[in-house]
Amino acid sequence: MTIAPAARRGLALLIPVAAFLVLGSRVPHFLDLSNLLNVVRQSSIIGICAVGMTFVIIIQGIDLSLGGLLAFCPMISGMLMLAGVNLPASMAAGMLAGTAMGLFNGLMVSKLTVPAFITTLVVGQISQGLALIINGGSSIGAFPEGFVFIGNGALGGVPLSDLLLLVFLALGFFIQRFTPLGNHILALGGNETVLRQEGLSAARLQFFVFGFSGFCAAVSGLLLSAQLDTVHPTQGDAYQLDAIAACIIGGVDLAGGRGSVPMAVLGALIIGCLRNVLNLLGIHPFMQNVFIGSAIIVIVYLSGAIRRHSELATRGAL
């Protein structure tokens, strides 16, 4: 029996949603609105990072500087805020710092042909080191009301963090789908010859992609600190690998040339849900690691298998 492609796609979406609702209902309090909003809020950090990371991975790069930037950028903003500089300026300074680091990565990759993983690894380490130096290893906190509100407040019942994630999701999606830039990024990742034929510069794309990733990391770090009302010098450690994992779970191909921002954000939400469910079920911390590890392997395996299956189907092999 043949199913129309549109219906096939609809079915493909229905199944995970149904699974989500069914499984979710078996976990007490999971489907509470307040909990779901919380999950989105907790995933927003990884989610915003994943938006920037998607473009980096598409051009066959990788950004390992997230961990350091997530601490360094808010540290700069935080110090300024505590010194009395107004909120917008302080935050802008932090975002500038992250973007600058990202652009530096872009410079190394395009002009010095240093592979992305090397430069981002080192920039990350240096940023982390600077975050420790700036305040002698201690955390800073007790920020102005306005900043804390960004991390913990809500508009119309929806936490600001969730809204911010939505904004970045939309931004990333827009860039990817509706700008020539987005197309060129996909081209750079998948088929460099097309780029050359059109006379486009790979360097400029690399600058953008890494700069944007640095920018996302900065925003993410600021959001994290707003949520915690603290900048802890090593607060970024936990997020480094999760952001990349989120992209991969969302189907972004590490080999480059393929991926979408919304799917990467979905990957971040999946990771957030996993952790939340394990906490709600009160699973022993030792077992949590076992579950998370197995779950991400299974998820990626299944989504990969499904994608390969549907590819074969569209090619008429089935």
Place this chain on the structure above:
Amino acid sequence: MSARATEDLQAGPAPGERREPPAQAPAAAGKGRARLAPGDLLNLIGRNVALFIFLTLVILASLFVNNFAALDNAVVILKQSAIPAIAVIGMTMVLMTGGIDLSLGYVVGLASIVSGIMANTWLWPAPAVLAAILALGLALGLCNGLITQFMRVPAFIATLGTGYVLYGLAQIVSQGSIINRLPKDFLAIGRTPMFGLPSAVFLALGVAVAFHLLISRTIYGRQLKAFGFGARTAALSGVPGARINVSVYAFCATLAALSGLLFTIRVNAAQPNMGGGVFTFEVVTAAIVGGTSLFGGVGSVANSILGVLSIKIIENCINLLGVSYHLYLAVQGAIILVAIIFGNLTNRRA
């Protein structure tokens, strides 16, 4: 798996790769044997970046850092490098195929606590513990390889996932505790003094030589490099891709397990959080400083070990100079950055 075969043809040699010397060299040589053209020197450096970085560090440190150029300090550095050196060999092989093993640090932890339990609680004789730990590593590595190869899960996720699982297992097995005061025959595996150095150093040396020969002198090694350059091209030349892919993860985890065992012996404590993500990161960094490419096809055991030594020298100097622990990360990062930029610049010239 690397899909960059076409990229590599266009982009030129990756760091550390061999390349024919520029045409000017023979002409310069013809002018008079005694003179070396600048091109020659840069070319030489470019082909041996890891060695150059290492030698530069040694020279600078000897000149400017008190207490560095002393025999007992050299012994200390060798002792600190031995175990990461064993781990970096396996990681290099995995990186050469274009993959990565993020479970490495967690294999170390599991091996540590398991070896402690075997030696202390079950009272197994040392050779049995050694054999069992190697077998454990092999089994874990095969899992990684099978998941990556046959379930087609990208190595990043596969090994991240198994890493988490192993960490959880290590905690469960140990119930969070550590085991001290291990039996003497067990400790002797790594602590037997030989020529002023503990046996662990010579173990590391033996492993290094064995794998260097494996990679540079055997068909397996050639196939490994070919696989890293491009799976499709490799397949066309008859390289048994699946076997190579699975085998590197098996080797990596086995060597990681050996590292865990030796770490346990070194500090005389078996603990579930030995190694961990930090150690994985350290090993990958060392491999990168040694010129290994994350995209595959490029790497060498000798260079990666030089990478380990270079990093340990930097750490040693930072401690010797009494650099504040807060500056530590930034300073180390800056030095590595300079080393890598330099390596890249000279390599492009060559």
Place this chain on the structure above:
Amino acid sequence: MKRLLAVALGLGLCSTAAFAGAPYTIAFSLKTVTNDDFQKAIATSIQQAVEKAGDKFLLVTAGEETGVSIQVNQLEDLIAKKVDAIVLNPMDGKAVVPVLKKAQAAKIPVIVVDSSVEKGNEDLYISYVGTDNFNAGKVAGQRMVKELGGQGGVLIVRGANGSVAGDQRVDGFKAGIQGSGVQVVGEQPGNWTNSVAMQVTENMLQANKKVDGLFSASDVMLDGTLQAIGDADRTGIKILSVDGSKKAVDLVEQGAIVGTMAQFPAKMGAIAVENLLAVLDGKKAANSIPKVIDSGTMVYDKTNLAEARKWAF
């Protein structure tokens, strides 16, 4: 005396719990119990006290490294899960303030143990039960001055970068030696692990040919530190540490270290649960409980091994 009181209260609560209805779920949120006998001891004592009262115990750990935000997320999830009470050992005293406000809004009572919450937020929790990490370090410093006769060079093996407890202990130690002829000649992070502690100690010994004393921010790093000292054939270094674990007490007995600053994790846990249950059962008003309860510090050295063995974990 306090112990008797706790037991009596426990028994009393047991009987009332039988009539109280559904058991309470009490969660303990902290960094980790892995390779941390001290935290493990707190957790065990809380678990025992909770289960003895017939209630349910939930262990929530953030994980190895500095997952400050992970702990915050877990606390939010605990609030969503509607647990009855929380015992908290915050990884960062400032970062938990926003989520404590949420717990307060959800009417979940909280007691803080071991590490404190940022000053000025006392209304967010019932009580803080612990010993001052700073004070523990200071007493160790003063002891070091005594051991070295007022003169000498010491090494410090710190905890992980950014660890609040570790930093406080070291800062306290430095305050303790201030004004004397004892100087810090080397100071590096041991990251709470033996392998790193061993490496930095090896390197610091290389840099300083004459070392008279060593302060370790925790017992968990002693194995590696002692190995390094042994391998370098250095003798006569006076070592002081913090925690008060069995391992350290054994080392004191063997003469390998001078002493360890004991804190009493078991007491912390017991006192915390005792007060929480009293509040939950309505037997005590939350604001009648003292804001700060000192669970005591003591140096375990060769002179009080018997006492040490009673409490060492």
